[in-house]
Amino acid sequence: MPELNVQAETQERDRHSHHHGHDHHEKAVKRSWKDSNFYGVMQRFAKNKVSVVGLIIIILLVLTAIFAEQIAPYNYRRIDPAHANQLPSAAHWFGTDAQGRDIFSRIVFGARYSLSIGVIASLVGTLLGILFGALAGFFGGWVETVILRICDIIQSIxxxxxxxxxxxxxxxxxxxxAMALSVYSIPGTTRLLRATMMSVREQEFVEAAKAIDCSPMRIMFKHILPNCMAPLIVSFSMAIGMKIMSSAGLSFLGLGIQEPIPEWGAMISAGRRYLRVAPHLVIFPGLFVALVVLSFNLVGDGxxxxxxPKLRK
Amino acid sequence: MAKLIELKHLKKYFPTSKGALHAVDDVTFDIEEGTTMGVVGESGCGKSTLGRTIIHLHESTDGQIFYRGKDITQVSKSEMSELRHKMQIIFQDPNSSLNPRMTVEDTIREPMKLSKRFSRAEIDDRVNELMHRVGIDRRMRQAYPHELDGGRRQRVGIARALAMDPEFIVCDEPVSALDVSIQAQILNLLQDLQRDHHLTYMFVTHDMSVVRHLSDNICVMYLGQVVEICEAKEIFRRPLHPYTQVLLSAIPSTDLNDQRERIITKGELSSPINPKPGCRFAARCAYACEKCMQPQQLAEVEPGHHVACCRIHELNQ
Structure with a gap:
């Protein structure tokens, strides 16, 4: 508990001031940033070693994406038919693909596309899901019915x-x-939020909020939604991994991001024809998809x- | 003494798929200023719903509620805000009655912040004062509810209810979720607060020994209806309604020489959905007869002692 030290010092003053009815020292007790909620969350997150590893991997991948020009040893577009389908070597760490392009460089540049498509698609999906879920939970009645039936329709496809x-x-x-990938996660998030809201709004603190004259909006944003966030954050971070995989799937089908952009899914799709002769064309981008999905899931759990706050020690 | 709350034929029905659930059915009584009205009955008899309907957490279906002689059954939004400040509630379960993401301080501060009646400095002072008043140590200010024990959480709930200087508080089983050792502390705190702030309580509970401890009047409910209402002492001295007698016989005694006989009822609580007319206790009552199938009226049997039982004179001779 970071705040205990501060309070131990002020306790004596506080006790003293009780007898005088007022405490002028009150303003002097500045809340440092260490008391903030964010710091507490970070501290608790840091205790979960496995999640921290996930976070470090994500940070490394993000840095890779940002500094792709500096990191990549070759131009990812440079075709070199003389050295096609080469196995990993000192010159080409991950080997070369069917056109003789350096796979390592392509993966480094691909991080830009794969990561950002995952993040953007699940961010859009989650935000829209929160919007519709909150509307359904807030208004109830026919609004809720219409939203949920639309979700049914979308989920039936x-x-x-x-x-x-x-x-x-x-x-x-x-x-x-990114839009195409975000659409199908909207119904899931909508339902998740609505279901969480149903259980949260049954709790007495929501009634208490009504009794102290909170407006319905305030009850919604201050009392109900903050208590619904945990499952949403988890579903958001897990969705990033899912979106990267779906994006790979779309590229594989010839939709979505296409060659020569080195999106990881597009690379797997292009490499599958050489699976027997040069499996590393699929293995390396596949490993990175798996790594990033795993990392986001670990961070989500953490x-x-x-x-x-119930897990605070 | 003036009447603070008057209920006239108050009804609260909940629509269900099987029909209307009569949670509160035709309840009429008064609560005088500065007194405590104990409302007792087994679970599901509508006592909590009654409390919540009075303070407008539920809309009443029919009947009237008067506050200081003024009809408050239907009120405008601004009148409602004013009423919310005067009428408060303390909840049963301190685990769920506090927002898990708000600190002790924020929870107590919130009603004052919303009312815009106080300046920031005044609010700070009042938070300190309230915490002191309900007995929470100052170093708990930044604590989250899960870091507190049940008794302290309930104290935070009480401080929140007191924040706007209410006149009337519905105590909805405020101690039934607490350890026995803490129950007494909380009950004493509630009594002290009543004395110091001239509060009026409606104390909802199923625990007869708790109401005996602090009620001036007691109202016994069965399936949404009031079956007996009178002064607290009187009901323990001379319970008249057969259901009240059953209820009182269930209080455990520590007296080894106590020769009281435990009255065991047969049958089960009948359904509150579309109940038949007539006495709702009749199906379980040892004295039920033809007449009990007719609707029962709450009648003054003795001065200040109202009972809803048609055989009351035959039975208590």
């Missing part, structure tokens, strides 16, 4: 088919793909535990 439809409408660029 197979994910990949939905992505195909949406990317047909929006085109096959980067943002179009965040859930850190955000739940």
């Amino acid at each position: 197979p994910n990949i088919l939905l992505c195909i439809c949406v990317s047909q409408v929006f085109g096959s660029g980067f943002f179009a793909t 965040l859930r535990d850190a955000l739940d």
